[in-house]
Amino acid sequence: MIRGLYSSATGMIVTQKQAASIEENLDNVRNPGYREEQNIVTSFPSMLLERISAGSGAEKVPIGGMGTGVNADRLAMKLGSGLVVETNQPTDVALVSEGFFVVQTRAGERFTRNGHFELDEANRLRTTAGNLVLGENGEIGPLGPNFSIEYDGTVRDNGEVVDRLRIVDIQGTELQREGKTTLYNTTQIPVPVARDTIQMRQGAIEESNVNVNDQMVKMVVAMRAYEASQRVLQIQDQSIEKAVNEVGKV
Known part of the structure; x- marks a missing residue:
């Protein structure tokens, strides 16, 4: 459950960085020779989950993987000429x-x-x-x-x-x-x-190779992704709060 918080939080951080890059591109749309910048998004290593049967020496049965979030650690320049x-x-x-x-x-x-x-x-x-x-x-x-x-x-x-x-x-x-x-x-x-x-x-x-319409669409997508991650984070927080309160009643 705590890992879900990390996944949602890293998603929000990435979309914030993407929005900042889009703003930078729009600021330089009239700057001769400017090249659009794009965030390189990578995934953190996934974790393999296993089910452990009762009893000593029991076999571990793989039940699937779980993502641990994403990261945008660098920028890349978009190739292609401007007008x-x-x-x-x-x-x-x-x-x-x-x-x-x-x-x-x-x-x-x-x-x-x-x-x-x-x-x-x-x-x-x-x-x-x-x-x-x-x-x-x-x-x-x-x-x-x-x-x-x-x-x-x-x-x-x-x-x-x-x-x-x-x-x-x-x-x-x-x-x-x-x-x-x-x-x-x-x-x-x-x-x-x-x-x-x-x-x-x-x-x-x-001129720059920035397409204003394309950047506006990307901004809308980034904001929606941010809002989605925010809602998931709130749900995770509510689930943890409920679990803590239920345990306290036992």
Whole structure:
């Protein structure tokens, strides 16, 4: 009976975490390059129940298993591209194909799908947070007013090749978002994406891949699951109270 309390309580905790993730997704729906986050829900180990017959040395007869609850201990990034929107800003770059831009932060290299870039005071390509965008040869720049970025990431300035945007591939489940940004980190070694598979579009950005309607449905489901677990918890509590009172009368 006590185990039933744990199962219901862990179910409520998981749905709370799911609701928090949904809220985070909705908050970032207009954030370029944001990837929807999903909770990875796992079950605690189940317990095997056995019936023990009376008498010494009696055989234990398995009568089935019992779940001990669930847990949501980590987040995974949902793969899939967002809508590409034209901005006509030369520093904006939409990565249409798979992969991630590489940027240099104070903590090291990080990865992003957010191509809303700008030029710094030295005319180097950087993110709006001030992190330099990396090419195959390092930082990109200085760039003149007539620079261009081709579909494969080649950066030209007045027709001359400056560098090529560095694009890498990483398994989505291994990426961890840093704080409230669209920067991701990983313990994996990023793999360079083959040039002939890269597709970019200058003067455009990729929006988030969050579907608002889908998130609203998930929120309703999560709230109903929370309410169901709450009702079960109340029933378990009432059963325990009744059992304690009945025992007290014996």
